[in-house]
Amino acid sequence: MAHKCKMSLCASRGFSFACVVVSVALAGCAQNAESLAPSSPSQPWTPGNTTGSSLLPRSDASQGAGASVRDFSVLGNAAVAELPPPPQTQAGKVYQLPELIDIAARNNPVTRIAWEQARQSALAVGIAEATFLPLITANAVGGVQNTDTPVQALGVQRYLNTTARGVSSSVALQWLMFDFGQRSAVVDAARQVSLAANVMFNASHQKLIFDVTRTYYQYGAARTRMEIADQTLRNSRAILDAAVQREKGGLGTTVEVAQARQQVAQSELRRVVAEGQERDAYQALLAAMGVSPTLSIKVASAGNRRLPSPVSMPMEDMIKLALVRRPDVLASYATIKASEAGVEAAKADVLPKVFVAGGLATGSGSFNASGLPTIGQQTSATGVLVGATMPLYDAGVRSANLRAAQSRVSAAHDIFKKTQQEAVREMVVASNAVRSALQSYQAATRLTEAATITYDAALDAYRNGLGTITAATAADTGLLDARQARADAHAAALVAASNLAFVLGAMTSRDTPDQLLLR
Known part of the structure; x- marks a missing residue:
C-alpha cells in the first residue's frame, strides 16, 4: 500500500514537472515564431527559410566576382488562378445595350456585394428584435x-x-x-440602417446601368473613330493616286508625291491609334459589365443613335422631383433617423x-x-x-455615450445637407453638360458638312491641275478632324443625357437608355 501511494505521489510530481516543461516550451515557441518573418527589411522572404536569406548568385559576369542579387519572387498558388466561368453568350449574336445591362446585372460582383450588405443589415434587425425574447x-x-x-x-x-x-x-x-425603450430604439436604428442598405443596393444597380451605358457609348465612339480613320486612309490614298497620275502626266513633281505619301503614312498611324483606342474602349465596357476581359462578344453600334431632346422642365421642379428618389439622399436621411434612435437608446441606458x-x-x-x-x-x-x-456610478461612461450619440446626430444632419448640396450641384452640372453637348454636336455637324465640301473640291481641283497638293492634304486632315469631333460630340451627348438621368435618380432599368432617346 505504501509503495503504491509513493508511486502515485511520484506520478503526480512527474505530471507537474511535465506541465512546467510544456509551458516553457510553448513560451519559447511564441518567441521563436518571429523567425517566420524576413530577417531584415532588405532580405527577401522565402517559404520554409527561417534565416530570411535568399541571395541567389547572378550568372551575369558583368556584375563582377562574388556579385549576387536578392530575389523577391513569391511561391505561386494555383488556387488564385481559378477564374469564374464567363457568362453564357450566343456565338454570332450582336448584343444591344439592354442585353449588355442584363449580363452585367447577373455577373458584376459590385451588386452582389451590395446585396450581401443588405442581407447583413436585415439580419441585424432580426438580432435586435430577438432581444425582446427570453x-x-x-x-x-x-x-x-x-x-x-x-x-x-x-x-x-x-x-x-x-x-x-x-x-x-x-x-x-x-x-x-x-428597459424604458432601449431595445425598441436599437431595433429602430437597425431598421433604418437596413433601409439605407436596401436603398444603396438599388443604387448599385443604377450605377451599374449608367456605367455600362456610358462605356457602351464611348465604345461606339471609338468604333466610329476607327471607321473615320479607315475612310481618311482611303482619302489619303486617293490623293496619292492623283499625285502619281499628275507626275506621270508631267504636271506634278516628286515633292507632291512625297507629300502625298507622307499624308498616307500619317493616316495609317492615325488608324493604328484609333484601333488601339477601340480595343481599350472594348475592355472598358467589359470592366463596367464585370465580366472576364477575355470575353469576346459582338456589340451593336451606337454611332447612329439619335440624340435626346433638351430637358424642358424647370430646373427647380426637376431638382425637387429628383431629390425624393435619389438613393444617396434617402440613405443619408435614414442615417439621421438611425442616429436619432441611437440617442434614445443612450438615454434609456441610464434608467433601471x-x-x-x-x-x-x-x-x-x-x-x-x-x-x-x-x-x-x-x-x-x-x-x-x-x-x-439601477446604474448609480460608472465614471461618466453612460453620459459620454449619450453625448457621442448626440454628436452623431449632428454629424448625420451635416452629412445630409452636404449630400443634398452635392446632388443638386450634380443635377445642375449634368443639365448644363447636356445642353453644351447637344450644341457641340450641332456645330460639329455643320463643320463636317463644310469640311466634306472642302475636301471634295480640293481633290477635284488638284486632279484637274487647278489646286495644290498642300490644299488637298490640308482638306483631308480638316475633314478627319471634323468627323472625329462630330463622333466625339455625338457620344458626349449620349453620355451626358445618361448622366443626367443617373443623377436625377431615373437610371432605374435596362430600358432607361433607350427611353431617353425617345424624348
Missing part, C-alpha cells in the same frame, strides 16, 4: 477528482486516497422585461431595468475514500427571481 441556456458539468493525502499513523506515514465524482445539469432562463431569471438544476455525485464505503447523493433545485438593476 434567453434559455442548458448547462452540464461533470468531472472526477483524485486526491492523495499523507497521514501519520503510529509513526508510519501512509497515504489516504479519495475520489470524488459528480455531474450537474441545469436549465436557466434570463428575460429582460422592461427589470428582469426575470429562473433555473432548474439537478446533480448527482459520489465520494470514495480508501477503505470506506462510497457516499453518493442526488440533488435538484428550481427557482424564479424578479429583480431590477
